Structures are given as structure tokens and as C-alpha cells.
Amino acid sequence: MVSSRTILDVHILQTVPPSNLNRDDTGSPKTAVYGGVRRARVSSQAWKRATRKAFDGLLDPAELGVRTKKVAELLATRITGLGVELEEPEAWQVAADTITAATGAKVEPPKRKTKEGTQDPAPESSYLMFLSSRQLDALAALAAEGLKEPGGLKEFFKGKENRARAREAANTRHSVDIALFGRMVADASDINVDAAAQVAHAISVHAVENESDYYTAVDDQRAEDEPGAGMIGTVDFNSATLYRYAAVDVDRLRGNLGDGLRADEPAAPVQRAVEAFVEAFVTSIPTGKMNTFANQTLPDAVIVKLRSARPISFAGAFEEAVPAGGDGLTGGHVAGACAQLASYVPEVEKAFGAVTEDSWVLRVGERTAALGGLGTEVGLDGLVAAVGAAVAKRLAGSAG
Numbered sequence: 001m002v003s004s005r006t007i008l009d010v011h012i013l014q015t016v017p018p019s020n021l022n023r024d025d026t027g028s029p030k031t032a033v034y035g036g037v038r039r040a041r042v043s044s045q046a047w048k049r050a051t052r053k054a055f056d057g058l059l060d061p062a063e064l065g066v067r068t069k070k071v072a073e074l075l076a077t078r079i080t081g082l083g084v085e086l087e088e089p090e091a092w093q094v095a096a097d098t099i100t101a102a103t104g105a106k107v108e109p110p111k112r113k114t115k116e117g118t119q120d121p122a123p124e125s126s127y128l129m130f131l132s133s134r135q136l137d138a139l140a141a142l143a144a145e146g147l148k149e150p151g152g153l154k155e156f157f158k159g160k161e162n163r164a165r166a167r168e169a170a171n172t173r174h175s176v177d178i179a180l181f182g183r184m185v186a187d188a189s190d191i192n193v194d195a196a197a198q199v200a201h202a203i204s205v206h207a208v209e210n211e212s213d214y215y216t217a218v219d220d221q222r223a224e225d226e227p228g229a230g231m232i233g234t235v236d237f238n239s240a241t242l243y244r245y246a247a248v249d250v251d252r253l254r255g256n257l258g259d260g261l262r263a264d265e266p267a268a269p270v271q272r273a274v275e276a277f278v279e280a281f282v283t284s285i286p287t288g289k290m291n292t293f294a295n296q297t298l299p300d301a302v303i304v305k306l307r308s309a310r311p312i313s314f315a316g317a318f319e320e321a322v323p324a325g326g327d328g329l330t331g332g333h334v335a336g337a338c339a340q341l342a343s344y345v346p347e348v349e350k351a352f353g354a355v356t357e358d359s360w361v362l363r364v365g366e367r368t369a370a371l372g373g374l375g376t377e378v379g380l381d382g383l384v385a386a387v388g389a390a391v392a393k394r395l396a397g398s399a400g
Contacts, residue, residue: 132175
């Protein structure tokens with residue numbers, strides 16, 4: 001049976017030198033046991049955060065959202081920006097009442113104390129609230145309208161119709177990051193957004209042991225006859241060749257963006273979102289201990305495939321850990337990892353009838369030569385453009 005789904009799979013091999021991209025509660029790099037050996041691990045949350053931050057340089061701010069407990073302060077700024085004359089505490093309360101009407105969430109002054117020992121008057125939501133820029137604009141406009149009505153805002157939101165309008169304002173015109181990564185609103189499950197993107201925990205293709213760096217810092221004002229360092233400490237690290245994987249359900253992405261689509265070019269926002277995701281996911285890197293290790297690497301290889309059925313991860317290629325020098329030519333892991341991946345992918349696709357013509361490979365150097373046969377070879381700009389064009393073509397075909 002032929003499926004009409006459009007699924008985007010992104011597979012990446014990336015080597016990082018000594019680093020601590022994502023640490024656990026003890027400060028050590030996260031790890032996981034896979035294939036009977038301990039691997040380096042970077043959590044999906046860490047790389048999703050890095051991807052979202054990379055959107056800042058790729059998309060217009062109007063296409064993005066903000067995830068924060070300080071949503072009342074954020075909305076208050078937009079309300080007063082519409083020319084509504086309110087003192088700051090009043091604006092905060094108006095914003096808090098509007099958010100509560102839209103989401104059902106309590107927005108109250110936090111219990112923490114300021115340095116002066118008094119309660120911070122700025123209301124906060126009890127959990128992170130994820131709203132798009134356009135949703136915040138719509139809520140601000142609704143609040144400004146309500147303030148003009150007899151009885152003020154509280155009376156305005158007592159009306160069932162106005163509460164419905166607030167709920168609709170918070171549940172339409174989703175931003176690209178909300179459409180991709182989803183949103184949970186604990187007090188209003190009907191405005192939750194199911195994520196279109198899945199991001200796997202990155203794992204090393206080989207066994208890893210964490211190491212510890214003992215360091216000292218010198219006091220610049222220390223006299224010559226004063227012994228010892230001004231500070232001593234340790235920082236844990238490892239180095240690894242990581243397998244990274246993400247999948248995007250393009251059909252769900254289109255549904256999440258929904259009312260933001262243009263009638264004349266319905267695929268354009270989806271295409272732009274897909275292109276931004278591919279570039280951001282490929283080029284981003286979590287910033288954990290970045291100033292300490294400066295592990296500013298880019299991927300050794302990227303494989304992108306468009307499918308018509310379910311997503312497929314190729315992590316199974318590395319269930320058997322890649323030995324150092326496994327290719328017989330070099331002492332590292334990249335060439336061996338590429339050889340294992342190049343062998344595994346066609347076998348899986350043939351066995352399950354998952355072969356696709358929409359496949360692209362971005363690779364660096366001779367160590368990755370084994371991957372050349374897995375798709376059309378492109379650079380980053382060519383990859384982003386080709387994937388975007390293929391997605392737009394598929395969407396146009398399904399619309400027809």
C-alpha cells in the first residue's frame with residue numbers, strides 16, 4: 001500500500017574533541033549503555049534547545065515563540081506598546097488575567113523573595129508557557145479591547161464568548177518552533193500541540209570513558225613568596241564521534257502551522273520551516289562548557305532522506321561499537337563508522353522496502369567516502385535548498 005505521508009529523516013556523524021556538551025547532576029558528561037558498552041550521550045533536550053537558538057539567525061522573530069514563566073511581563077510590554085496607559089503593576093495584572101483566560105493557568109507573584117526581602121510583584125505562570133509572537137500580539141490586542149469595555153477586563157472575560165476568543169488567540173498562528181517541538185499546557189489540554197519533530201539522544205558510535213581534568217588558577221596579585229594556586233578544581237570530559245538523528249513529520253508540521261498558511265502558496269511556510277530545521281539541526285551544537293573546551297565542530301557527514309512512511313533511525317548500525325582504526329586505514333572512528341553505516345542503510349531499506357530516491361549526502365573528506373553512494377552529494381546550501389524544494393513538490397502533489 002502506498003502511503004501519502006512525507007517524513008524527513010536527518011542522520012549525522014559528528015566528532016567532538018574533549019568536551020562536556022551535556023552534563024548530569026554530578027557535572028559529568030552524560031552517558032548510556034548501548035550494545036553492551038558505555039557510550040557518550042547528549043540528550044535530545046540539549047540539542048533541541050541548540051536548534052531553537054539557531055533559529056534566531058534563520059527566521060524572522062515573528063515566526064518564533066518564547067517559552068517562559070515570565071509571560072505576564074512579556075505580554076504587559078505588548079499591551080502598553082499598543083498605547084494602553086497603565087502603570088507597570090497594573091499592566092502585569094492585566095496580562096496575568098489575559099493569560100489565565102486564554103490557558104486556564106494560574107499567573108501569580110512567585111513565592112521567592114527579592115534581595116530586599118519583599119515579594120517580587122511580577123506575576124509568573126506556574127510552569128513554562130510557550131506562546132508564539134503572533135499569539136502574544138493577538139492576546140495583547142484582546143486585552144486592550146477588554147479594558148475599554150464597561151466593567152473592565154475581569155467583566156470582559158466573564159463572557160463565554162470572550163474567553164473562547166482568548167483561547168483561540170492562544171491556539172492559532174503557531175510559530176515554527178511550537179509547530180516543530182510541540183507545546184504542553186497543563187491546564188488546557190485542548191490547546192496542546194503535538195510535536196512534528198522527534199530528536200534522538202545523540203550517542204557515540206564507540207565505547208567511551210569519561211576523564212577528569214585537574215586545573216589550577218593563579219591569583220594575579222599573589223606575591224612571589226606566596227605558595228600555591230588561587231583556585232584548584234576538576235572538570236570531567238570525554239571525546240566522541242556521535243551519531244545524531246532527528247525526524248520531522250512534514251504533514252503534522254503543515255497541520256500545526258495550519259492557519260498560518262497562505263492560500264496562494266500553502267507550502268511556503270512549511271518549506272521555510274523544514275529548511276530552517278535542517279540547517280539549524282545540522283549546524284547547531286549545545287553550549288555546555290563551551291568556553292572551557294571550545295569544541296566548535298561541524299558534522300563529518302549528514303544524510304537526509306524523505307520517506308513516504310514511518311521514520312527510520314540507523315542507530316542499529318552502531319549496536320556493535322566501532323573500534324578505533326576499524327577501517328584498517330586510520331586510527332580514528334569516523335571512517336569505520338561511515339563504513340558500518342554505508343553497509344547497514346541499504347540492507348535495512350531493501351529488507352523493509354523503504355528505499356527512497358529523495359536522498360542527499362553532505363560529507364567532508366576521504367574518511368567519509370563510503371557514504372557517497374547513499375544519495376546525491378551536496379554542500380550545506382544545496383542540501384537545504386534541495387530538501388525544501390522536494391518537500392514543496394510533495395506537498396503540492398498531495399494538495400492536488
